[in-house]
Amino acid sequence: MELKLELLEYQETAIKSIVNVFDGNDKNTFDNACIDGIRSNICTLSNEQLAENIKTILLENGIDEKIAELKDERELTIEMETGTGKTLVYIKSIYEMFKHYGFTKFIILVPSVAIRQGVLNTLSIFEEQLEEIYGFTPKAFEYSSKRLNKVTNFVEEQHPQIMVMTLASFNSEDKILNQAKREDLFANIPFIEAIGRTNPIIIMDEPQEGMDTSNSIKQIAKLNPLFKIRYSATHKVAKNKTYRLTPYDSYKQGLVKKIEVLTVTEKNDEATLKLELSETKNGKNPIQAKIKAWHQLSSGKIEFKDSKWLKDGDNLGKVTNNPSYLKYTISRINKSLRTGKWSVSFHNGVEIFEKQASGNVQSIWALQLEWLILRHFTKKQKLKEKGIKCLSLIFIDKVANYVSDDPIIKNLFIEKYKEIYPEFHDNVAPTTEHIEMIQGSYFAKTTKNEFTDNETSMRKNSEVFDAILKDKKGLLSFGDSISNKIEFIFSHSALGVGWDNPNIFNIATLSNSFSEIKKRQEIGRGLRICVDTNGQRIYDQLSVSDDERINQLTVIPNETYETFVTQYQEEIREVYGTSGAGAGMTHTHRGEKQNEVEFKRSESDTINKAFKRFWNALAKKTNYTVAFDEATLIERSQKALNTIEIADYVAEVSSRTIGAITEEGIEDEFGGKENYKLKAHFSALDLVEEISENTGLSYNTTIEIIGETNHENFAKNPPQFIHQASSLIKNIELEEMIRGLNYHLTDETFPFEFNDFVKQVDGNQYRDTPNRGFYNRMLTDSDIERKFALGADLDDEVVCFMKLPAYYKIPTPIGNYNPDFGIVMKRKRLRDGKESEFYFVIETKGTNDINDKKALKESEIYKIECAVKHFATLGVEVQYKAPVKDYQYFKTEATKDINALIEEA
Structure with a gap:
């Protein structure tokens, strides 16, 4: 099996957004970038020139300068939703930077072994295919303190070098890279200083995972990077953001899986002794806490809510008027010195912790596993026919619940698997060996006989480590190896960030606490578009129904849908300022679907006949030649x-003398400036x-x-x-x-494929068009489109209109182009009172001016100009209007055309 390298437009844009920052840089060669035997990266551009390049890129990518968070620092930020291929993007960017500018020294900095292994896998998997494209292969290696000769080669080599290393390998002074007294030093200087002389370009993979602490910033600075480039979906710190692919964009373009949130939560559980520590306060008075519990109200109703402030000695049964809690008297409210977490202890021996509930979690886990296994088998049957292997990922609360003398979660999984397996396998029971083989767990036994998912310990269990972290191809294939057999992967937290697999179709979070893993990270483990056993990505059509969709990720949290989505949207809001940038989700509660929106064709005979006449004129396909x-x-x-x-080409020498340093700042005196001409x-x-x-x-x-x-x-x-x-x-x-572009008609036409359909969409993703819409509702991508649709639906001169289908694509030399709207209008001739139809195709943008370079990208302008020639080839029946900002502007322009056509007739 070989994973196939695809040429994806959004990835190429992300790559150019880095490469073009250095536009105009002198190409590094042996002569100008090699000093004292060290081959370095040299940037010949000034900070002002780099800033101008960045602003040009922002304009092309449509990113506002405020959103970009421009800084006068040599750092760049690339924001890509998880699962859209950021690792491959930065690897290809390295190839491009060597190709264009001769940069040779690159460090990929990662926060964990899991992510490092993923990077090494990607480099290995695509090495041959990238060699075919670029004609060279960089020397890529994993940093190890036991193989310092590779670091020496990294410093000296003229050939491009990629060193993959974790932050932990040099983030303290006692690390080997920082040591100044060793027999094997490079040129009698610490290795980290030798690396610093190469001015490496540092790729920061998931920098929010510890790379912005004061110590990390200090240690990374020792590497003396030419540039730092940040890649993540969830940046905490962003500087000079040159490319942005939001979750909403990813979903809209079909670049990641759709999400089903299948919630399993407790209902009608008033009889359970569920408790939650919700709040604490520590002031002048004794420490107090609020505890969420079942309260017996005076009306007789039972309600799960916060108590009043409680202190040592308070009885929960009396406070809640619920006799079930009479044995719960507080003995101690405490904050752990070791963990920093609050807890409340009761005299009966029960202890509860912040962010942790004490309800009947085992019943919830059993239900989560039941639905995970059901979804797994249902998808497995459908996917196997298409040569796609189905994988599921389960996050658990602690390792002992899976690997111990009494592994609660593992026992529940086996019990549910045995129950459900026969339903899908002709009532044949699974063997014990089979159940063991289909489970892969990212845990290992330490020297102290304890089980952990610590990465260092995990390396010792090489069989499992290799299967889950290294053998991605094996996990994606059917066969007899350990990797081939695994279908369910269990982890605590080590696979929570960075690791993913394209064929994860189900994720369950089994925990008795509120998930510590960010929702976007939790979802991200399974967002990538799936692949078949030939390594080919399998995409769904954008209009596919949920029942037919292949790329559907089911997330099964043990919390309500509202809680899950609220937390997810809050994470989105933190990054984008609005929760609307997030991905749309389907909600299923124990298998029950909601939020479906039906799009029905108009029942009006007038609208249907008019649209068919319009489509006959519009559907002719063209091709082009360029001379x-x-x-x-x-x-x-x-x-x-x-x-x-x-x-x-000059060097500037200037002098400033510091006179005094005061509270207001530094007072200095300008001493003069001289410029010296240099030879290039x-x-x-x-x-x-x-x-x-x-x-x-x-x-x-x-x-x-x-x-x-x-x-x-x-x-x-x-x-x-x-x-x-x-x-x-x-x-x-x-x-x-x-x-020199000429279009000509072909013998082909676009099919008339318009049927009723159902989609899972939010209210802001469509507009009701009950009056003149070809469908009763219209999918829209922006506020401009929504307002345009409203204007058309209320215009008496419009017979019918619709958003043109995604498959209506006009070929151009710079890629296919899909216009926005098709409209049929009518007007009576004054001379004889006869009514005529007029056909229009519209492209909506944030401007009415084709020369508005701020509102339009160059590629948009050229595609519009190509479309003008395409529609001219179709004949005078179809008038093309672009760009159009609002309906009123279109109506004014359309009226001019209609009047002219009536006069000609």
């Missing part, structure tokens, strides 16, 4: 390059090669263009000249492409 006029391209490029003005070293061949690579032009065409340009500007600062020249030429290429 370049090379002479015009060369002439325009020569003229453009001669407009470039490059400032002298760059060959004509380098110039041709760089521009040719950046623009895709042949060497001969490139030579002809630069042969007639002002070489004095090039000599002043070659990298800046190449940066500006490449940008100008690429714009000219695109303009010439549009000029």
Whole structure:
């Protein structure tokens, strides 16, 4: 089995968002980036130039500067929802940075062994495929204090190097990298200082996991990074955020699995002695606590709610008026010095802790496991037919409940598995050996005979470690190996961040406390799009029904849906400022579905007939040819390059004398400034090669263009000249492409596939269109679309309209294009009173101006210009309007066209 490397547009955008930060940088070579036997990364751009590049990228990616959190620091942030391939994105970014700029030293910094192993797996899995694309393979290795020769090679080698290391390997002074007195030092300096002289680019994978503490910042600074680049879905610290893929975007584009939250919670459990420590306070008075318990109200109703403030000696039975608690008298309210957690002890020996409930958790666990196994078998049957292996992940509260003399959770799992297995296997019972083989647990036995999921201990249990962490292909395949047999994976917390698997289809959280794992992290273990046994990702159509969907993740928490979603939305709000950026979820409570929205075709014969006539005109497919006029391209490029003005390549020396340091700040005196002209070293061949690579032009065409340009500007600062020249030429290429673009009709048409359908959507994702909509409701992606749909639905001159289906795609040289709306309008002719229909296709944007570069990306402008030619090829029946900000603007423009067409008739 080989996992296939895909070319995904959003990943390529994320990669460019890093690579283009260094646009204009001098390419590192042996001559300019090797000092005293150490090959370093050299950045020749000033902070001002880097800042300008970052702002250009933000404009292209549509990210507001406030959201980007711009900082005058050499750090970048890439925010990608879990499961969308951030590891592969930063690995490919490394390849691109060497290809474009000759950077050779990269450190991938990870917070845990689990994540490190995932990175090493990805490097290994895609090594050959990346070699085919780029023609080279970096030397990638795992840092080990026992193999310091690899660190020496990292420092000296000219070939690109990737060192993968955990924060723990150097985050204290006694670590080997920090030691100054050793016999095997590099050039008599600590290894960390030698690494620092290479100015590595540091990739920070999940930096929120401890990389921003004061000690970590100090230790990472010793590595003297050229740049730090942060990758995560849940950043706590963000600086210069150049790319952003939110959970909502990921869901909308079908880049991750859809989520079903199947809740298992206690109902009608008034008879259970459930208690929760909800709040404590420690002031001048004795320590007090509020305890949530069942209260007997005067009305006779039983209600689970907070008590009043309680202290030592208070009896819970009297406070709650509930005789069930009469044996619960508080003996002590205490905060543990070791754990920092509060607890309440009672005279009967019961002790409760903050964030922990003492209800009938075993019954809940049994139900969670029952529904997990049911979902697993139901999905397994459907998925196996498509060559997809189904995996389930179970988080447990403590290791002893799975591995001990009396493993409660393991026993419950075996009991439920034995009950459910025959239902799906012709009433045949599973063997003991089979039940043992299908379980994989990330736990190990320590030297003290205790069980743990500590990563160091886990390494000693290499068989399980390799199966779960290293053998991703085995977990995804059917066969006879240990990895092949595993279907259910049990973990405590070590797999809670960083680890994932594309074929995790079910996740259950078995705990007697409120989950310590963040909801986005918990969900993230199974969000990745699944793969089949050939390593091919299997996608669903965006319009697929829940019953037919393959990529559906079922999450089974032991809390209410409202609690789960509230916590998830709060995490989203912390990051994005609004809970609306989060993923839509399906709620199932013990198998019962809710929140379904039905989209029904209009029953109006007028609307249906009008739309069919419109579709007949619209459905013709086209293809295109592009003819370049090379002479015009060369002439325009020569003229453009001669407009470039490059400032002298200089060094600035300035003096400031500190006069005093006061509470208000530093007082200094300017002593003067001198500039010194410097000589740039760059060959004509380098110039041709760089521009040719950046623009895709042949060497001969490139030579002809630069042969007639002002070489004095090039000599002043070659990298800046190449940066500006490449940008100008690429714009000219695109303009010439549009000029030479011709569409022609094919024999094919888009099918008329419009039936009633049901989707799981939130209220802000659709607009009711009862009057003139082809469907009674319309899916919308933005507030602009919702307002446009409302305007069309209320316009008496509109016969019918709809959001064009996702499969209506117009081919363009820079990717397929899907317009927004199709509208049929009517108007009577004054001359004879006859009524005519007029057809329009609309692209809604945040502007009405095609030249508004702030509101439109370059790619959007060029796709619109291509679409103009496509619709012109269809004939005068279909009028194309783009960009359109609001319905009133469209109506004004449409009226002009209708009047002109009536006059012609």
